[in-house]
Amino acid sequence: EVQLVESGGGLIQPGRSLRLSCTASGFIFGDYYVSWVRQAPGKGLEWVGFLRSKAYGGTTEYAASVKDRFVISRDDSKSVAYLQMNSLEIEDTAVYYCTQPMVRGVARSDYWGQGTLVTVSS
Amino acid sequence: EIVLTQSPGTLSLSPGERATLSCRASQSVSSSFLAWYQQKPGQAPRLLIYDASSRATGIPDRFSGSGSGTDFTLTISRLEPEDFAVYYCQQYTSSPGYSFGQGTKLEIK
Numbered sequence: 001e002v003q004l005v006e007s008g009g010g011l012i013q014p015g016r017s018l019r020l021s022c023t024a025s026g027f028i029f030g031d032y033y034v035s036w037v038r039q040a041p042g043k044g045l046e047w048v049g050f051l052r053s054k055a056y057g058g059t060t061e062y063a064a065s066v067k068d069r070f071v072i073s074r075d076d077s078k079s080v081a082y083l084q085m086n087s088l089e090i091e092d093t094a095v096y097y098c099t100q101p102m103v104r105g106v107a108r109s110d111y112w113g114q115g116t117l118v119t120v121s122s
Numbered sequence: 123e124i125v126l127t128q129s130p131g132t133l134s135l136s137p138g139e140r141a142t143l144s145c146r147a148s149q150s151v152s153s154s155f156l157a158w159y160q161q162k163p164g165q166a167p168r169l170l171i172y173d174a175s176s177r178a179t180g181i182p183d184r185f186s187g188s189g190s191g192t193d194f195t196l197t198i199s200r201l202e203p204e205d206f207a208v209y210y211c212q213q214y215t216s217s218p219g220y221s222f223g224q225g226t227k228l229e230i231k
Contacts, residue, residue, distance in 0.1 A: 035220075037167075045159070045167065045210050045222040063219060064123075097166055102179075108157060108214050110178065112166040 002026040002111045004098050009116030012088055020083040020116055022098030029100075030054065030076030033107045036083050038094035039115075048096070050107040051081065061107075066092075088120045124149050124213050128223035134231040141198040143226045145211035150191045155215035158187055158196045161225075162207045170209075171196060198228075206230050 008020040022034065035050035049062035051072040060072050071084040081098055095117050099109035125148040135141055145156065154174035159167040169178040171187035174194055184199040198205055211223040 037222075044208075044225045045161075045212070047212070047220045047222060050220070061220075106155075106214065107220060108155075108169075108172055109159070109167070109212070110169050110172070112168070115166055 002100070002102075004100060004111055004113035006096060006098050006113040006116040009096065009118045011119045011121060013122050014088060014090055014120055016088055017084070017086045018088060018118060020085070020096055020098075020118070022081040022083075022113060024079045024081070024100065027100075029074075029079035029081075031104055032100050032102075033105075034072070034074060034081040035099045035107050035109055036070075036072060036081075037097045037099055037109065037112075038092075039097070040091075040094040043094075046094070048083070052107075053104065056105055085118070088118075090120050092118065093120045094118060123219035124151065124215075124221055126211055126213060126221050126223035128209075128211060128226045130226060131224075132227045132229060134229050135201055136231045137201050137203055139201050141196075141201055141205070141228060143196040143198075143209055143228070145189075145194040145196070145223050147192040147194070147213060151194075151213045152215045154190050155213060156187075156189070156194050157212045157214065158185075159210045159212065160205075160207050161210065167210065201228075203230075 003025045036048040074081045095115040097115045101108040102110040129144045158171040161167040175187045
């Protein structure tokens with residue numbers, strides 16, 4: 001069974017950094033893209049970005065709202081993906097989900113974690 | 123960046139009725155790389171439809187997707203009580219910006 005578990009959320013001051021983790025199990029993590037999606041309280045879903053698998057170049061894509069502040073990385077040996085969030089803003093307050101596809105080469109969100117809440121506030 | 127506009131914003135229907143949800147893209151979505159998700163309060167979204175018309179594993183056949191280019195539709199043939207939720211479309215063809223629509227809330231009339 002595929003499982004994704006996010007961790008690392010919490011209360012953080014504006015301007016600070018925070019790193020989220022996504023631990024995967026039940027499949028060969030390194031074969032698939034990994035994406036991050038967020039949802040501000042009471043709002044809709046917002047795509048954050050994704051990291052391709054090494055077989056597809058291992059490159060990243062980001063939403064304009066987080067580009068140059070957020071970095072997605074992965075450790076395939078540990079089946080873990082990371083979302084490094086720098087220069088956090090109040091508008092980054094959201095539940096952050098990691099997602100994975102069930103096919104290679106596509107940044108689709110077949111599987112979702114339960115999410116981790118990040119609150120940016122002074 | 124492709125902008126997805128969902129309509130209506132809220133849809134009020136009764137169990138047993140048919141629901142039709144629309145997702146319109148500002149540019150053509152190539153290869154019909156469009157998905158539909160269902161989200162219930164306090165839960166993570168769930169994939170319903172991918173590639174515009176393919177049902178995800180375990181999704182009942184009352185859910186169907188159609189469309190191509192810029193116009194896509196999610197149809198629920200006969201609403202069950204558990205279908206009342208928020209529905210989002212997402213395109214995953216145009217990078218950067220694998221945008222979501224703003225959502226349609228399906229509520230019980």
